[in-house]
Amino acid sequence: MVEEASNKQVILKDYVKDECNDAVLVKNLYLSCDPYMRGRMGKTEGSYIDSFTAPGSTITGYGVAKIVDSSNPDFKKGDLIWGLTGWEEYSLIRSTQGLFKIQNADLPLSYYTGILGMPGHTAYIGFYEICSPKKGEYVFVSAASGAVGQLVGQFVKLFGCYVVGSAGSKDKVDLLKNKFGFDDAFNYKEKPNLDAALKSYFPNGIDIYFENVGGKMLDAVLLNMRVNGRIAVCGMISQYNLENPDEGTRNLLCLVTKRIRMEGFLVFDYYNLYPxxxxxxxxxVKQGKITYVEDVAQGLENAPNAFVGLFSGRNVGKQVVVVASE
Amino acid sequence: MVEEASNKQVILKDYVKDECNDAVLVKNLYLSCDPYMRGRMGKTEGSYIDSFTAPGSTITGYGVAKIVDSSNPDFKKGDLIWGLTGWEEYSLIRSTQGLFKIQNADLPLSYYTGILGMPGHTAYIGFYEICSPKKGEYVFVSAASGAVGQLVGQFVKLFGCYVVGSAGSKDKVDLLKNKFGFDDAFNYKEKPNLDAALKSYFPNGIDIYFENVGGKMLDAVLLNMRVNGRIAVCGMISQYNLENPDEGTRNLLCLVTKRIRMEGFLVFDYYNLYPxxxxxxxxxVKQGKITYVEDVAQGLENAPNAFVGLFSGRNVGKQVVVVASE
Structure with a gap:
């Protein structure tokens, strides 16, 4: 399980020995709780990312941090960055390759764990690059109030499509309809028959499904897709904590009869499009045309609990942990 | 169930009344037994093709036929055509729109139910248009000795990839290796652990999967796909005769971690590429660089049995029914 632990000394010890000329020492300010991290806490055979080296090692994840010391002249003391860092007060990052310097420090820094960071970029790539949207199409987003989903919905509206979102509470559904501008939204926990629910929200069917949850929702969506539909598979959070994946997806034959393209993607492959x-x-964001909701936990000691809450949907909006103020 | 029935009179009666100027009366020579037809024998909600209007009506399917009478000057008495016709001796086809005139009558006419007809075109579209192959890639084909699979394998070799096929008997595996030039092949019925089998045939993983069967095979393939792999979904024959689709596909999360594109297709959308x-x-075919194996049933009375045999894999190669010689 996820536990809090201090390893400040370990970091400093490593730093003294390090011969590398591309390392930076950072003070962590904000940490990001992301569902993909669950995959690093078990065996990762065939996965795109290594598991944490062993129980007892520091958890790594996306965060916003300030450079304290640097052996790379491009990253100076006091610079703000976002990228992969450790769940600790200070982190030694051995390569700056995956770090991004923060240029717009007039926006909330925590946004670089979300709307301006990996989840925002994920929403952008997923919708514009994978979904191949056309104006006027019908789009469905699951886990729609989450870090990625809330942005997908807003991108969909800016693009000129119709969008419905699903989420797991009345508060989240209200957010979708009243804050993020979804055309409609529903609480999947109140819909024992997801197929019927989707038929009522999409009487003419779904052109694009932005998939964040998997499981029964995917099966119901397949029955409601239109011919030549597209499914962008961003994640399947309903499956991550199961000992065995659930009873399985039964309606894949719809891929043939409706000529559906279903495509998984990882934002890591699209860093060239980040600028x-x-x-x-x-x-x-500056003009207020896109809004963003965060669920902020205070203090590193509350990080494990905040992370675990993702999988029961306890967070409302992007889950962030504040480690330190600047 | 599928039963033989004569409806010659019905056809002639209709023909007399018909005011349409695009109808042809044909004598059926060869009929094609294709797995997709199973989908027309039940409810077809959301399918791409109507169900047979009612039990008691004549089954329709692809076939090769000779024009006996015609109201369209482009189709003359004595012309040979292939396209959708009836499982009967003579058929009235009310529109010639879906009919193709046979130009190469020096090749076996039955080939227009297979290698030169819909299944051949399906193999071509599936491999060249959907799989996005690159030379040297690793390709797996299921139901590989069937009407489509045997051609896919040969296209793969001509293109310059490595191909392994699966089939359901020793005879079929021999065909794949010795007649169709697959690099390797196996009998899936002898492999209780499909995941382990695929790992032994593809130690470095699979770039392209040409999916004809669905079910457990798909689940095992997902575990063995390489990053940026493609799955062309042509059919899922293992699922067609189940009351409920089987226990379901459990490994779809691999689509994300390996950035896989899985795409269903129907050859009907690509008729413009038939020439x-x-x-x-x-x-x-004329140069003998592609071979084709047919399983020929003699006589309309044997058509129902030949069709049913597809689903237990009794046929070896493309299942054809000879209705009449020219």
């Missing part, structure tokens, strides 16, 4: 993404999204 | 397909395949 283009920022160029689009930063002005939208 | 291009023929241009490629006819010379290959």
């Amino acid at each position: 283009k993404f920022l160029e689009m999204v930063v002005p939208l | 291009k397909f023929l241009e490629m395949v006819v010379p290959l």
Whole structure:
């Protein structure tokens, strides 16, 4: 399980011995709780990312941090960055390759764990690059109030499509309809028959499904897809904590009869498009044309609990942990 | 169930009344037994093709036929065609729109139910248009000795990839290795652990899976796909005769971790490419660079039994029914 632990000394010891000329020491400010991290806490055969080296090692994840010391002249003391860091007060990052310097420090820094960071970029790539949207199409987003889903819905509206979202509480459904501008939304926990629910929200069917949950929802969506539909598979959070994946997806034959393209993607493959993404999204955030809701936990000691809450849907909006103020 | 019945009179009666100027009366020569037809024998909600209007009506399917009478000057008495016709001696076809005139009558006419007809075109579209192959990639084909699979394997070899096929008997595996030129092949019925079997045939993983069967095979393949793999979903014959689809596909999360594209397709959407397909395949057949194996049933009275045999894999190669000689 996830536990809090201090390893400040370990970091400093490593740093003294390190011969590398591309390392930085950072003070962590915000940490990001992301569902993909669950995959690193078990065996990861065939996965895209290593498991944590062993129980007892520090958890790593995306965060916002400030450079304290640096052996790379491009990263100076006091610079703000986001990227993979440790769940600890200070982290030694041995390579700056995966770090991004924060240029718009006038926006909330925590946004670089979300709307301006990996989840925002994921929403952008998933919708614009994988879904191949056309104006006027019908789009469904599951886990729609989450870090990625809330942005997908707003991108869909800006693009000119109709969008319905599902989430797991009345509060979240209210957010979707009243804050994020979804055309409609429903609480999947109140819909024992998901197929019937989708038929009522999409009487003419779904052109695009932005898949965040998997399981029974995917099966119901397959029955409601339109011919030449697209399914962008971003994640399947309903499956991550199961000993064995659930009873399985039964309606895949719909892929043939409806000529559906179903495509998984990882934002890591699209870092070259990150500047283009920022160029689009930063002005939208500054002009208030896109909004973002965070669920903020205070203090590293509350990080494990905040992370675990993702899988029961306890968070409302993007789950962030504040480690330190600047 | 499928039963033999004569409806010659019905056809002639209709023909007399018909005002349409695009109808032809044909004498059926060869009928094609294709797995997709199973989908027309039950409820077809959301399917791409209507169910047979009612029990008691004549089964329709692809076939090769000779024009006996015609109200369309483009189709003359004595012309040979292939397309959708009836499982009967003579058929009235009310529109010639879906009919193709046979130009290469020096090749076996039955080939227009297979290698030169819908299944051949399906193999061509599936491999060249959906799989996005690159030379040297590793390709797996299930139901590989069937009407489509045997051609896919040969296209793969001509293209310059490595191909392994699965089938359901020793005879079929021998065909794959010795007649169709697959690099390797196995009998899935002898492999209780499909995951382990695929790992032994593809120690470095699978780039392309040409999916004909669904079910447990798909689940095992997902575990063995490589990053950026593609799955062309042509059919899922293991699922067609189940009251409820089987226990379901459990490993779809692999689509994300390995960034896999899984795409269903129907050849009906690609008829514009049929001339291009023929241009490629006819010379290959004439030069003996592609071979084709048929399982021929004699007489309309044996058609129902031949069709049912598809689902237990009794046929070896493309299942054809001879209704009449020219």
